[in-house]
Amino acid sequence: MxxxxxxxxxxxxxxxxxxxxxxTDETPPADIVAFNELRSCSDLKRLYDAGQLDVQPDYQRDIVWQPSQQTRFIDSLAKQLPIPSMCISLDYKTEKRQIVDGLQRMSAIIKFLSDGKWRLSNLQDIDKRIVNKTVEHIERENPEIYSRVQNTVIPVTVLRCDLSKRSHQEYLFTIFHRLNTGGMKxxxxxxxxxxxxxxxxxxxxxxxxxxxxxxxxxxxxxxxxxxxxxxxxxxxxxxxxxxxxxxxxxxxxxxxxxxxxxxxxxxxxxxxxxxxxxxxxxxxxxxxxxxxxxxxxxxxxxxxxxxxxxxxxxxxxxxxxxxxxxxxxxxxxxxxxxxxxxxxxxxxxxxxxxxxxxxxxxxx
Known part of the structure; x- marks a missing residue:
């Protein structure tokens, strides 16, 4: 041959x-509205639990933070360090929200507030009270840290759209490209x-x-x-x-x-x-x-x-x-x-x- x-x-x-x-070279459709809001970690978790925030690990199934990265992010929340904003689309017809940028941060928040058995990594550059500790241990022995993570507020940019419209789908496709800031796009x-x-x-x-x-x-x-x-x-x-x-x-x-x-x-x-x-x-x-x-x-x-x-x-x-x-x-x-x-x-x-x-x- x-x-x-x-x-x-x-x-x-x-x-x-x-x-x-x-x-893509899409310009924003006139009927897409972008606005900013502040959401606490516990509020984001509540939206997720209610099925109103779609966190799809499937679409980034091969691009996930390592446990050490998740641990450092939780440490940043506990220390109330500045956190980059997230971007979420809101389909106003279905009231469903979807993570556009910030999936790994959101996944770490959900894991910390849902999985008491999760053991944080053994790192030298984080708060010693959470080093190699399970979430349930932190909540029991250092409730102020757990509460601080719950109440930390994260800036969120919301794109109010209608995903049944082709123009909105194409624009959101562009936004995914431009805003996705993970280690691997x-x-x-x-x-x-x-x-x-x-x-x-x-x-x-x-x-x-x-x-x-x-x-x-x-x-x-x-x-x-x-x-x-x-x-x-x-x-x-x-x-x-x-x-x-x-x-x-x-x-x-x-x-x-x-x-x-x-x-x-x-x-x-x-x-x-x-x-x-x-x-x-x-x-x-x-x-x-x-x-x-x-x-x-x-x-x-x-x-x-x-x-x-x-x-x-x-x-x-x-x-x-x-x-x-x-x-x-x-x-x-x-x-x-x-x-x-x-x-x-x-x-x-x-x-x-x-x-x-x-x-x-x-x-x-």
Missing amino acids: SDTTEYDDELEKKEEALAAADE LNNQEIRNCIYSGSFNDMLKDVVASQDFVDLFDVNPERKYRFSNEELILRILAFSDNFDNYKGPLSKHLNAYMAKFREKDEKTIDAQRKIISDAVKFIYNTVLDGEPLPRLSKATSEALFVGVIRNQQKLLASDKKQVKKSYKALRSDPLFSIESLKEGLAAPDRVKSRLTRAVEIFSQ
Whole structure:
């Protein structure tokens, strides 16, 4: 087989950069209102307990503070040191609040005020009364420290919005990019997982967790993929549906597709699930004879899937040798060479040319 589509580290970095690119230029919609308020830690905890504050560790499941970082933050609260402000979106139609910036701080607050068994870290630069102590010990032996954490006030910027509106979703996507201040910034799919939560988003995660997908992509349970696989499935579905009208940038195109399916009924979502699940099984069992995919770029992988999905009925009736021949033709096509891919991973003309070629190859 030709080596024109072998993956290299430079191309991988370009694709990772694309997945995190801030390609939005949204201005605030006139009906989004931003205001500041002060909230005590106990008040934030109350909102969380009442289900009015959505703290989704899932969308940052691979980006969490270490126990030492959580401990130092609690120590800062106990010492009433200045705390950076948080940013929260408030959907005024549902009265639901969502952490935009400050998830790790909020998670530490909830942990301290909820888990009496939590033992703080053994650090030399914090209050000695909380060093290596459980929360219940601190509350019992040094109630003034516990009370100080409860009552410490944190500045919060609130974005009052309506997340059923596309313009509000896009603006919040921009805010996530600009305000996220963690040690490792969220990538685009991690942000989508938060903003576009719902049945369609759950379906993406279900497909990625399926054994068929795990087998095809040789998923390593120890590796942190940071929703890159979910984004690949999203790209495949979006481009299989309609790549002819793709105008870029990629992030906005995928956002629009997530928004389109966010409120769809279960029947529609199940149809999407079947499309991608059938393609995964076909590629694994027929194209690759039960072997995992080799290391391919996302652009090549999505083209393979789009070619298969667009020609599904024909391929099911095709000779297996012909299917394999088409796969080899795709792998060796100049459009999928390393150099060609590097020149325009998400450029509309390049994307449409690659996907058109993939559909042509699998239609033969």
